[in-house]
Amino acid sequence: MxxxxxxxxxxxxxxxxxxxxxxxxxxxxxxxxxxxxxxxxxxxxxxxxxxxxxxxxxxxxxxxxxxxxxxxxxxxxxxxxxxxxxxxxxxxxxxxxxxxHVDMLDASFDAYEGVIINIKNDMDENVFTALLQTSISQWRQQGKKGVWLKLSLEHVNLVKPAVKEGFWYHHAEPTYAMLVYWIPETNHTLPPNASHRVGVASFVVNNNGEVLVVQEKSGAFKGTGVWKLPTGTVEEGEDISAAAIREVKEEAGIDTEFMEVLAFRQSHKSFFSKSDLMFVCMLKPTSLDIEKQDSEIEAAQWMPVEEYANQAFVKKHKSFDYIAKICIAKKDNKYVGFSPLLTTTASSAKKSYLYSNYQLEQ
Structure with a gap:
């Protein structure tokens, strides 16, 4: 008992x-x-x-x-x-x-006390809001700082509730939008979105001292009669040298070998408020028969470098005039540009190029 x-x-x-x-x-x-x-x-x-x-x-x-x-x-x-x-x-x-046990959003952490939210499945807006509030509260206690929220097209319904909780747009790509949030009550130190668009202008000169030039069907040069160097935009993940070769092939059908970066120009507020970097590259042709791109190019030809440089438009605009003079100096072996040196990045060992006029010892 x-x-x-x-x-x-x-x-x-x-x-x-x-x-x-x-x-x-x-x-x-x-x-x-x-x-x-x-x-x-x-x-x-x-x-x-x-x-x-x-x-x-x-x-x-x-x-x-x-x-x-x-x-x-x-x-x-x-x-x-x-x-x-x-x-x-x-x-x-x-x-x-x-x-x-507290239900939270699936996330990973970066090396800068940041949080990367991983949204994999469809989610109700109210459920997302409740989980987001709980998660941010926990991350605040853990001393986390920036929160990165990547939303694919399938999860666009979560943009509005995220913005209501204090998130703002960082950048967008064709398949997703990236939103960010700063947890500490201080000015944020999140890195900005890419600030520049990168382009190339290709100086292709043959053994006769002639330069490859084109007239465009659209844009600022449409109907002006101005002969210009083939130009274009560097694509994501593309090397400058590869972009220059590709643009020449697309616009004029000429195969080339990359030689040097002769110069580059920086401008601002040129494309949706972004800055612009234009690299002037020298290429050596490995074929000579022109096959112009009908959709974008009105005409293409080989022209004496001096004739190209003496166009009224070129002489009127300083940047074009400087480029023409640099190209002539290079043709006459009076100028040394930057050649690509194959190397790797320090953080990930990925292939990259260092452009320099440094001469490697043989």
């Missing part, structure tokens, strides 16, 4: 466990309502108080159970009460672990 003290202790444990179950039920109802309704944030103070209550109750249960084990006198009573105490203690620990 149990002693009166044992019965009182058992009753204490019983009511503590009932209180724990009730507290867990309240916490679950609040969290479920927040996720489904989407109109209230989870009260962190309420959550903390409930968790604190559960934790303290668990501690109390452990103490009572310990007392039961020490104060029970009969062997059969000790075994019975001990088993009951262990079961109740384990149950209380399970409750604490269940409440301590």
């Amino acid at each position: 149990c002693t009166q003290e044992g019965v009182e202790c058992t009753a204490t444990v019983f009511f503590k466990v009932i209180s724990l179950k009730f507290a867990r039920l309240i916490l679950k109802k609040i969290y479920t309502f927040s996720i489904i309704g989407g109109q209230r944030k989870i009260s962190h103070s309420v959550g903390r108080k409930l968790c604190s209550f559960i934790s303290s109750s668990s501690s109390c249960i452990s103490k009572v159970c310990s007392g039961l084990r020490h104060k029970s006198r009969s062997a059969s009573q000790t075994k019975s009460v001990k088993n009951m105490a262990m079961n109740m203690e384990n149950s209380s620990k399970d409750l604490v672990n269940e409440v301590d």
